[in-house]
Amino acid sequence: MIKTIFKQIWNQRRTNGWIFLELIIAGFFLWTVVDPVYVLTTRHLMPKGYEEEDRYILNVGAYMPGHAMRDTTISGDQIKEGYLRLARLVKDCPEVESICIVNNASFPNAGSWNGNEFYPDTASVTADRHVHVQHYETFTDEGSDIFRTYGIKDVHTGKDLVLPEDAHAKVRCYLSEHLALELFGTTNVAGRQVYDGQKKGFEVGGVFKDLKHRDFENYYNLSIKVSPTVWFWKPENLHLGNAIIFRLKEGVDFDAFNTRFRTEVAPHMQTANFYFNGFQPFKEARQANAEMRGVYNKLRLQYSLATFALLCIFLGMVGTFWVRCNARRQEIGLMRSLGASIGTIRFQFYGEATLLVSMAFVCILPALAHVAKVNGMYGGSTISPNLVENLITNWWTESIPHFLMVSLITYLLLLAVAIIGTAIPVNRASRILPADALRDE
Amino acid sequence: MIKLYFKQAWTMMKQNKLFTSIYVAGTGLAIAFTMVLFIIYYVKFAPIYPEYNRDRTLVLKYMHASFENNNVSSLVSYKVVEMLRGLPHLDKIGAAFIHNGSWNPITITIPETNEQKIICVGMVDAGFWDVFTFRFLNGRPFTEVEVNSNLPVVILTESIAKQLFATTDVVGKYIKCNGNDMKVCGVVADVSNATPDTAANIYVPIFFDEDNRPNPNNPILTGIASIYMTAPTATDKEALKAEVEDVFNRHNQEDKRFTHHLNGQPDDWWLSTFRNDAQREPDITAVIRNLLYMLCAMLFIPAMNLCGMISSRMDERMSELGVRKAYGANNKGLLSQVLCENLLLTFIGGLLGLAIAYLIALTGGKWVLHLFTEGYTEPSLIPSNLTAEMLFNPTLFGIVFTLCVLLNVISALVPTMIALHRPIIQSIQSKR
Numbered sequence: 001m002i003k004t005i006f007k008q009i010w011n012q013r014r015t016n017g018w019i020f021l022e023l024i025i026a027g028f029f030l031w032t033v034v035d036p037v038y039v040l041t042t043r044h045l046m047p048k049g050y051e052e053e054d055r056y057i058l059n060v061g062a063y064m065p066g067h068a069m070r071d072t073t074i075s076g077d078q079i080k081e082g083y084l085r086l087a088r089l090v091k092d093c094p095e096v097e098s099i100c101i102v103n104n105a106s107f108p109n110a111g112s113w114n115g116n117e118f119y120p121d122t123a124s125v126t127a128d129r130h131v132h133v134q135h136y137e138t139f140t141d142e143g144s145d146i147f148r149t150y151g152i153k154d155v156h157t158g159k160d161l162v163l164p165e166d167a168h169a170k171v172r173c174y175l176s177e178h179l180a181l182e183l184f185g186t187t188n189v190a191g192r193q194v195y196d197g198q199k200k201g202f203e204v205g206g207v208f209k210d211l212k213h214r215d216f217e218n219y220y221n222l223s224i225k226v227s228p229t230v231w232f233w234k235p236e237n238l239h240l241g242n243a244i245i246f247r248l249k250e251g252v253d254f255d256a257f258n259t260r261f262r263t264e265v266a267p268h269m270q271t272a273n274f275y276f277n278g279f280q281p282f283k284e285a286r287q288a289n290a291e292m293r294g295v296y297n298k299l300r301l302q303y304s305l306a307t308f309a310l311l312c313i314f315l316g317m318v319g320t321f322w323v324r325c326n327a328r329r330q331e332i333g334l335m336r337s338l339g340a341s342i343g344t345i346r347f348q349f350y351g352e353a354t355l356l357v358s359m360a361f362v363c364i365l366p367a368l369a370h371v372a373k374v375n376g377m378y379g380g381s382t383i384s385p386n387l388v389e390n391l392i393t394n395w396w397t398e399s400i401p402h403f404l405m406v407s408l409i410t411y412l413l414l415l416a417v418a419i420i421g422t423a424i425p426v427n428r429a430s431r432i433l434p435a436d437a438l439r440d441e
Numbered sequence: 442m443i444k445l446y447f448k449q450a451w452t453m454m455k456q457n458k459l460f461t462s463i464y465v466a467g468t469g470l471a472i473a474f475t476m477v478l479f480i481i482y483y484v485k486f487a488p489i490y491p492e493y494n495r496d497r498t499l500v501l502k503y504m505h506a507s508f509e510n511n512n513v514s515s516l517v518s519y520k521v522v523e524m525l526r527g528l529p530h531l532d533k534i535g536a537a538f539i540h541n542g543s544w545n546p547i548t549i550t551i552p553e554t555n556e557q558k559i560i561c562v563g564m565v566d567a568g569f570w571d572v573f574t575f576r577f578l579n580g581r582p583f584t585e586v587e588v589n590s591n592l593p594v595v596i597l598t599e600s601i602a603k604q605l606f607a608t609t610d611v612v613g614k615y616i617k618c619n620g621n622d623m624k625v626c627g628v629v630a631d632v633s634n635a636t637p638d639t640a641a642n643i644y645v646p647i648f649f650d651e652d653n654r655p656n657p658n659n660p661i662l663t664g665i666a667s668i669y670m671t672a673p674t675a676t677d678k679e680a681l682k683a684e685v686e687d688v689f690n691r692h693n694q695e696d697k698r699f700t701h702h703l704n705g706q707p708d709d710w711w712l713s714t715f716r717n718d719a720q721r722e723p724d725i726t727a728v729i730r731n732l733l734y735m736l737c738a739m740l741f742i743p744a745m746n747l748c749g750m751i752s753s754r755m756d757e758r759m760s761e762l763g764v765r766k767a768y769g770a771n772n773k774g775l776l777s778q779v780l781c782e783n784l785l786l787t788f789i790g791g792l793l794g795l796a797i798a799y800l801i802a803l804t805g806g807k808w809v810l811h812l813f814t815e816g817y818t819e820p821s822l823i824p825s826n827l828t829a830e831m832l833f834n835p836t837l838f839g840i841v842f843t844l845c846v847l848l849n850v851i852s853a854l855v856p857t858m859i860a861l862h863r864p865i866i867q868s869i870q871s872k873r
Contacts, residue, residue: 029738
């Protein structure tokens with residue numbers, strides 16, 4: 001059968017030539033379009049390292065300088081007390097499981113990004129053994145618990161990390177799994193010391209599973225510093241430098257909570273120039289961040305271009321095989337009258353389509369490999385270009401697996417669309433009665 | 442003769458419905474995607490409300506200053522406006538800071554509910570209204586005195602005026618912005634988010650936030666504004682660029698505390714749309730390379746498709762061509778006939794493509810125009826609509842026509858030439 005199919009392809013090489021050329025150009029183009037989609041999607045599918053469901057950001061508004069309602073007599077201490085009052089009001093709601101107060105770069109998909117250098121306790125901080133880390137900071141005021149609120153898991157137990165009872169009395173650093181391994185070669189590092197770029201030492205409180213700060217990025221080494229009390233260098237901007245995050249209890253209806261909160265709690269939040277300005281679910285923050293950084297636009301563009309290429313191939317295959325089926329009506333009639341089933345005829349045409357796609361794809365593979373080697377594969381990132389090299393890579397983004405996966409996906413897409421395009425004329429032609437087909441013979 | 446060709450083409454279209462449908466769909470697909478690409482860039486580059494002076498506008502968006510081993514990059518200090526006034530080839534100069542509420546939001550009070558609504562605010566100077574061609578429905582722009590004295594005046598867009606007062610006849614009335622009463626001195630027609638340099642819900646004097654006022658004792662020229670200049674004519678832009686550069690060279694010579702780098706600015710309008718980094722010039726070569734790659738794919742992939750179909754049809758018509766040639770028709774005449782026939786189909790496909798492109802642009806209006814923009818955010822309340830002038834204009838129709846002709850030539854020329862080069866006998870015998 002394969003031999004016959006090859007013969008057919010060769011006999012109709014002139015008409016096959018155009019669709020073959022189209023498959024080559026479209027296949028090459030499709031590969032370059034699929035590459036970013038593959039990278040962004042695999043990053044998106046990696047475990048986040050925190051829970052998104054039932055997590056919300058409290059939006060705090062403030063009457064800033066120049067605002068008519070601003071009370072200019074309020075002191076820095078009163079501002080802080082007012083801010084903590086907001087956290088307390090949320091924490092005291094019966095629907096709320098836990099809260100945390102963090103700085104404004106310390107929640108997933110926050111607009112800001114803080115970094116630092118960390119050194120293991122076995123080396124001098126002046127040596128070149130530092131690891132660049134992303135840095136979260138949280139505070140213990142009002143029972144703030146970042147691990148419980150975000151659902152950050154202990155790397156050993158797989159359950160939410162637990163803050164020690166003396167968390168408010170001592171500053172500790174918690175390390176992500178990859179960071180602990182990179183610094184110490186092990187994750188059993190609780191109680192050891194890490195040093196930051198200013199040679200300041202911190203006790204390691206524990207190790208948590210890697211957490212992804214931005215949805216469409218790889219993991220970055222992350223440390224979470226737990227400090228006693230909230231601060232900001234400009235007290236009147238305390239609400240801009242920090243954020244209050246809360247987690248609702250399981251089964252609580254957010255809409256009902258929101259309605260009750262706005263009528264019963266929000267009026268009490270007019271304090272120290274602050275006011276309640278709504279909630280933002282974690283999911284919404286993630287989507288807004290991806291939108292703002294152009295990730296969704298990139299995906300929209302790639303999806304549009306892929307759709308375009310696949311539609312072209314679909315039309316090309318429908319057109320080519322329609323003409324071919326019409327030209328081979330007599331052959332189909334003969335085959336049917338000699339006992340060939342409809343399935344056999346369809347199989348032969350599908351075989352032709354599969355071989356065409358496969359041969360075209362084999363032809364473009366060397367060119368794709370060359371492009372991948374010279375230009376590199378897609379590695380777009382939304383973090384600062386000088387930090388990109390610190391992103392933690394995975395096997396599926398290493399050069400060879402990356403190339404093979406993108407090539408396989410492209411080939412399967414091409415093949416699927418080609419088969420669908422072929423099926424429409426072939427199914428119609430294969431149902432023809434032998435007598436009708438042979439009438440012109 | 443041409444009429445006859447088209448008549449024959451019309452008859453063949455009706456006879457070969459499948460061929461016609463696939464041909465038209467293939468052409469439509471190519472034209473639709475290419476047109477979306479052109480619409481996006483047309484909106485970025487072409488004169489569009491309220492930026493009708495784009496062809497003679499220069500933009501100074503960022504300032505990069507260095508001192509000792511430190512670097513500071515930011516928008517531009519308003520001091521620069523004063524430095525550039527009076528340049529020989531400067532027609533108008535204006536500055537703006539579009540505050541979209543992501544940091545330290547500004548609110549207006551909705552009268553009926555007393556609700557504080559976060560809005561996008563354009564903080565602008567008096568020159569801004571000269572550089573850009575806003576359509577005032579009522580009232581007037583800010584005066585120099587109002588801007589410099591930071592008087593509580595505001596210019597509303599049509600939709601905000603209607604939202605607050607249910608009319609645009611509101612000059613002299615007051616709105617509450619950040620709790621303060623501000624007097625409406627004008628109402629302008631809405632500005633689409635497709636023109637992000639000028640789009641806002643309301644406009645206030647640039648020193649509405651007193652932090653925007655440059656400190657005379659601070660020598661650094663980084664700040665909060667983007668600066669827009671117009672030259673008297675488009676050809677004067679190069680002279681104006683040289684004059685601006687000269688001003689900064691002299692400034693760097695006179696005040697050694699900071700070295701200010703323009704990094705190739707001021708930019709022509711089109712170039713400024715690609716500048717997103719204060720420290721680097723935009724990589725235009727990469728942008729053009731990517732666009733050309735996409736454009737070629739959008740034209741050549743469907744063209745291969747159409748080539749295959751035309752090639753099949755030429756096979757079917759070999760005997761007809763053979764007979765025509767036997768009676769004296771030359772290759773040139775037959776080639777023009779086939780091209781004319783296909784051009785009819787291509788134009789029908791072109792119209793379909795244009796309709797699909799409009800559909801994509803209108804339904805995806807929120808994101809389509811920002812498809813090639815990194816860091817896209819939709820400022821609160823601003824509609825991101827496409828207007829009629831963005832979609833229906835001679836330039837776009839001209840592009841559609843050119844694309845149709847190009848696609849027709851690419852797809853029909855080669856298969857027809859191959860078919861026409863066969864000997865007459867072989868052509869006539871092909872039907873046997």
